[in-house]
Amino acid sequence: xxxxxxxxxxxxxxxxxxxxxxxxxxxxxxxxxxxxxxxxxxxxxxxxxxxxxxxxxxxxxxxxxxxxxxxxxxxxxxxxxxxxxxxxxxxxxxxxxxxxxxxxxxxxxxxxxxxxxxxxxxxxxxxxxxxxxxxxxxxx
Numbered sequence: 001x002x003x004x005x006x007x008x009x010x011x012x013x014x015x016x017x018x019x020x021x022x023x024x025x026x027x028x029x030x031x032x033x034x035x036x037x038x039x040x041x042x043x044x045x046x047x048x049x050x051x052x053x054x055x056x057x058x059x060x061x062x063x064x065x066x067x068x069x070x071x072x073x074x075x076x077x078x079x080x081x082x083x084x085x086x087x088x089x090x091x092x093x094x095x096x097x098x099x100x101x102x103x104x105x106x107x108x109x110x111x112x113x114x115x116x117x118x119x120x121x122x123x124x125x126x127x128x129x130x131x132x133x134x135x136x137x138x139x140x
Contacts, residue, residue: 014068046060
C-alpha cells in the first residue's frame with residue numbers, strides 16, 4: 001500500500017474489468033464505470049468507481065500491465081467506513097476489501113470457466129472460515 005498525501009493506492013492482480021464490476025455488485029456496492037472520485041485535496045479520474053456507505057469512494061485504475069490498482073483518499077477517520085468493515089483502520093480495511101474482492105473474483109472466474117467447459121454447479125458451500133467448496137458435474 002502506498003500513501004501519497006491522502007491518496008492511497010493498492011496494487012491488485014485483477015485484470016478482468018467486467019468481473020471486477022460484477023464482484024462489487026454481488027457484494028452490494030453501487031458501481032459506475034469511469035468518472036472521478038472525490039478526495040480531500042483533489043479529485044482522481046478512475047476506470048471503475050465503487051460507492052461505499054460514507055466517506056470517499058473507492059476507485060480502480062488500470063495500470064500499464066493491465067492490472068487494476070485500488071485508489072482512494074483515506075483520511076484516518078474510522079467512522080467514515082461504517083459498512084461491513086466497520087471499526088477497522090486503513091490497512092485492515094484495505095486488506096479485508098482486497099481479500100473479499102479476490103475471493104469473489106476467483107469464484108466468479110471459476111464459475112465462468114466451469115460453465116464454458118460444460119459443467120453445471122450442483123452445490124456451493126461456504127464454510128465458517130470463508131472457504132468456498134463447489135460441486136460440479138458434466139454430462140457426457
